[in-house]
Amino acid sequence: MTDRPAVEAAGLTKSFGDLAVLDGVSLAVARGSIFALLGRNGAGKTTIVRILATLLRPDSGRATVAGYDITRQRRQVRHAISLTGQYPAVDALQTGAENLQMMGRLSGLPARQARTRASQLLEGFGLAGAADRRVAAYSGGMRRRLDIAASLVARPAVIFLDEPTTGLDLPSRQALWQMIAGLTGHGVTIFLTTQYLEEADQMADRVAVIDGGAVVADGTAAELKARTAGYRLDLVAAGTAAYSALLAALGPRALGRDPGRLSISAASDGAAASVRALLDHIDPDRTLVATFTLHATSLDDVFLALTGHPHQQSQVQDSQGRPHG
Amino acid sequence: MADLLLARSGTVPSRPGGPRQAAADCAILALRSIRLATRRADAMLTALLMPVMLMLVFGYLFGGAISAAIPGTGYVTYLAPGVVLTCVMLGASTTAVTVNGDATAGIIDRFRALDINGAAFLAGHVSAAALRNAVSAALVFAVAVPMGLRSAASPQAWLAVAGLIVLLILAVSWLAALGGLLVSSPDAASSFTFFLMLIPFTSSAFVPVATMPHWLQAFARNQPATIIINSVRSLLEQQPAGTAPWLAVAWWGGLTLAAAALSPAAFQRRAR
Numbered sequence: 164m165t166d167r168p169a170v171e172a173a174g175l176t177k178s179f180g181d182l183a184v185l186d187g188v189s190l191a192v193a194r195g196s197i198f199a200l201l202g203r204n205g206a207g208k209t210t211i212v213r214i215l216a217t218l219l220r221p222d223s224g225r226a227t228v229a230g231y232d233i234t235r236q237r238r239q240v241r242h243a244i245s246l247t248g249q250y251p252a253v254d255a256l257q258t259g260a261e262n263l264q265m266m267g268r269l270s271g272l273p274a275r276q277a278r279t280r281a282s283q284l285l286e287g288f289g290l291a292g293a294a295d296r297r298v299a300a301y302s303g304g305m306r307r308r309l310d311i312a313a314s315l316v317a318r319p320a321v322i323f324l325d326e327p328t329t330g331l332d333l334p335s336r337q338a339l340w341q342m343i344a345g346l347t348g349h350g351v352t353i354f355l356t357t358q359y360l361e362e363a364d365q366m367a368d369r370v371a372v373i374d375g376g377a378v379v380a381d382g383t384a385a386e387l388k389a390r391t392a393g394y395r396l397d398l399v400a401a402g403t404a405a406y407s408a409l410l411a412a413l414g415p416r417a418l419g420r421d422p423g424r425l426s427i428s429a430a431s432d433g434a435a436a437s438v439r440a441l442l443d444h445i446d447p448d449r450t451l452v453a454t455f456t457l458h459a460t461s462l463d464d465v466f467l468a469l470t471g472h473p474h475q476q477s478q479v480q481d482s483q484g485r486p487h488g
Numbered sequence: 489m490a491d492l493l494l495a496r497s498g499t500v501p502s503r504p505g506g507p508r509q510a511a512a513d514c515a516i517l518a519l520r521s522i523r524l525a526t527r528r529a530d531a532m533l534t535a536l537l538m539p540v541m542l543m544l545v546f547g548y549l550f551g552g553a554i555s556a557a558i559p560g561t562g563y564v565t566y567l568a569p570g571v572v573l574t575c576v577m578l579g580a581s582t583t584a585v586t587v588n589g590d591a592t593a594g595i596i597d598r599f600r601a602l603d604i605n606g607a608a609f610l611a612g613h614v615s616a617a618a619l620r621n622a623v624s625a626a627l628v629f630a631v632a633v634p635m636g637l638r639s640a641a642s643p644q645a646w647l648a649v650a651g652l653i654v655l656l657i658l659a660v661s662w663l664a665a666l667g668g669l670l671v672s673s674p675d676a677a678s679s680f681t682f683f684l685m686l687i688p689f690t691s692s693a694f695v696p697v698a699t700m701p702h703w704l705q706a707f708a709r710n711q712p713a714t715i716i717i718n719s720v721r722s723l724l725e726q727q728p729a730g731t732a733p734w735l736a737v738a739w740w741g742g743l744t745l746a747a748a749a750l751s752p753a754a755f756q757r758r759a760r
Contacts, residue, residue, distance in 0.1 A: 213597075216597075216601060217601070218597055218600060218601065238505070238603060241601050241602070241603050242503070242603075244601070245601070246597060246598065246601050247594075248594040248597055249594070250593055250594035251593065251594055252593065252594035252595040252597065252598045253595070254520070254524060254595070256523075256524050256527040256528065257520070257523065257524065261523070265516060265520055266598075268516045269513060269516055269517075269599075269602055269604065270503065270602065271502045271503045271504075297527075310594075313598070314598070
């Protein structure tokens with residue numbers, strides 16, 4: 164099992180009534196890595212997680228988790244994984260310790276070991292001081308930490324975290340990132356979903372971008388950034404007529420546009436020669452472009468390029484095989 | 489941190505599954521539900537105050553008007569079983585809302601991911617509900633005695649009364665728990681109360697069926713609530729109960745079994 168991916172999915176589809184939520188999702192997650200599934204609300208992230216965690220059955224397609232088939236070996240899959248969803252799965256009226264002890268007992272630990280395990284986890288997640296307080300009195304960040312701690316009671320091999328930091332303020336989010344990053348090792352695999360590019364960028368070894376129920380790109384954060392040519396050239400047109408002319412000249416290479424500010428973005432490799440060539444090509448008389456700035460591509464740009472403008476998807480895919488232009 | 493939290497070197501918990509696992513899960517979840525119930529002040533207050541209130545209101549305010557129509561031992565003795573039924577129905581609404589709270593929160597996914605049996609999940613809730621309702625029922629009798637409940641029933645008859653009430657509580661709690669699992673929101677679960685309250689009011693709980701409109705009498709006389717209430721009354725008043733207690737056992741036992749049998753499927757279906 165060592166060299167098999169911790170999670171492997173091929174052609175997963177799922178519809179709810181007429182609504183096709185997943186339209187052939189394929190992905191692979193290496194054992195011991197942190198994998199981020201990046202997408203907007205409604206992109207199908209939660210549906211994928213629920214299918215992989217055996218809570219939903221796919222309409223078609225196959226997947227294995229920890230080497231077990233998610234439809235034929237549900238029981239084995241369930242023993243190997245943990246799932247922390249978007250909604251809190253701890254009791255507000257029990258204390259932190261009581262919640263974890265209960266999960267320990269339900270996981271099959273004898274009472275004494277459930278207590279030991281609970282205090283271990285409370286310690287590890289910085290909740291030892293709040294162990295005997297009811298969860299109702301916890302802050303959002305503490306509650307989320309307890310929630311994740313509760314999912315680790317049984318020492319899962321694959322940990323699913325569905326939007327672990329949604330709704331948290333920045334300090335709590337950063338604290339949680341550190342804790343999640345600290346969980347890797349011993350072959351434990353973390354599969355998280357997020358709407359935050361920053362989160363995927365900071366934490367994940369690999370990122371898959373999902374949009375419209377399909378994976379539109381996947382790779383390391385650096386690879387994804389490289390796909391949109393590494394740099395983004397922002398042009399500000401000299402006037403409305405110039406703006407239209409530039410847009411026409413750029414054609415599909417215009418990645419983003421802001422008519423209000425007369426600005427257009429295009430992908431670039433950042434080299435002076437190619438920037439000069441591009442400007443000469445679209446503005447031979449040197450009258451249309453007023454100013455330009457060059458930015459290193461953020462994962463945000465990748466995301467926008469991949470999902471924000473569906474008609475440009477083909478153009479981005481082209482960039483894998485051949486240079487723009 | 490990973491060393492401490494995830495290394496599989498410590499005792500790796502195991503869940504062998506099967507009926508023993510289900511029984512263990514049920515016990516753990518029952519303890520949870522009981523603990524949570526004692527911490528829900530409003531539900532606890534309802535469970536404790538409602539029996540007292542209903543006995544006082546019906547016994548003293550309405551009792552004078554109604555007792556003329558009651559043959560035999562007096563209205564308090566007549567009333568007590570009806571108030572027990574009403575309290576059980578009110579308690580059912582708490583049960584449905586509590587189960588729905590679990591079902592609409594993330595915790596049900598965690599339970600399902602642990603492979604917890606749906607019947608064990610609901611049985612945990614039913615255990616807590618049964619305990620809460622048993623306290624309510626005991627309170628009804630605790631208030632009824634100083635109000636004038638008189639019964640020379642034998643210990644065996646009292647035991648039979650207790651058995652019937654426990655069966656009623658189990659059946660209604662299972663049905664409420666199943667309902668709470670199936671409806672979409674806590675609001676929907678709490679609107680159960682309305683329908684559940686129709687059951688005592690269309691039975692012999694408060695007034696004799698003979699005083700009801702004719703079109704209602706056939707239903708009121710034969711519905712399971714009337715059957716069990718009349719059985720309890722007969723036992724308390726040492727009247728011959730005939731086959732009514734057995735019919736009550738068949739009705740409410742059947743409903744319990746049906747609800748329990750449906751619960752694993754409902755549990756799986758819950759998250760679609």
